[in-house]
Amino acid sequence: MNALRGLYAITPTALCLEPSRLLAAVDAALRGGARLIQYRDKSSDPTRRLESARALRALCARHGGKLIVNDDVELALAAQAHGVHLGLDDLPLSEARARLGPDCLIGVTCQDSLHRARAASAGGADYLAFGAFFVSRTKPDARRATLALLCEARIDTSLPICAIGGITADNAGPLIDAGADLIAAAEGVFGAADVEIAARRYARCFT
Template identity: 50%
Template sequence: MNRLSGLYAITMDGIQGGALLAQAEAALGGGCRILQYRDKSSDDQRRSEEARALLKLCQAHDAILIINDDLDLCLRSGAQGVHLGRDDPDLQSARRRLGGDRIIGVSCYNDLQLAHTAAAGGADYVAFGTIYPSSTKPAAVNAGLELLQQAKSELDTPMVAIGGITPENAYPVIQAGADMVAMIQGLFGQNDIQLAASNVTRFFQSIRGNP
């Protein structure tokens, strides 16, 4: 099984402690394969504790923990990788610090050439978005299904689609070539997180036969 495929959940801003772990447990129980811990606060102790607790949950569900943009937190917590955006450390310096075993994903927005550059530089996956209008990042650039289809034909590197994706609109995104669909509000804003995750997981099973 390709580890970099399936539902990719990103934690919500402002959700901490027990509520954070409960949401993560529900997503993982529904088949989430990759969980990204995203917390931009300056509380390093709490962030370290939460990252380690999330890592234990991920390990129990045979899932991957990715840390958003923080190389130090990735190393402290033992997480399997990091996700880098436009304003984060560059791919080469991140690889030097993290070594060859950890996963590094790179946001490529709606820029296919940026994805080619990241792939050539050793990124383990590239992320395109926003696919649909997003309440999390309403000003984000648009990257539609056509871009996913083109990227799928040109790149061997696994792709994440992000932005406005919900259980109701995820199916065509997977059909267009996304190896992973990233969800924040579309997952954690649901009344039944585990059911929502299970529905998206079934889409991957029906289209790809995985995860």
């Protein structure tokens, strides 16, 4: 099974503040079929963040998933995460690659920019993230991407494409049909009453 195809579940910061709840929720998401877990924790407790990242790395390994750390290259390195996701204002891709080595997955936020996607592809990114495609509770002010952009990006690159932003199991289908390899979701998975069932609904969109 392609590790860079399927549900890409992103942890909300509020959930990260309670490590036991975080691990239980991520375990449920992985059981439901999540292929990648992004540890997105914007809090400022480095000790807890490292402990959680290491625990999530072990959990992902048991389920055959991959752990991606949001923004923080040093945390990804310390936790031996499978990869890191770089936003617009994070460490440059070239520096992250030099620090993490050739085998670490690096994803890059491209928003609605094919120019940024081309630069990231040329720079050695492993996947490209476009969005937001719909209104997002996690990032309500995010720039919007279109289905037409996604179709163009699919023609433009052979790299895996991640679609993000307000995506539900009900509206993911057209994005996958247009070429999205990964569907990213935070509240759609971890805000659900039953995380495993919510994750399974997303995962079924790929079958």
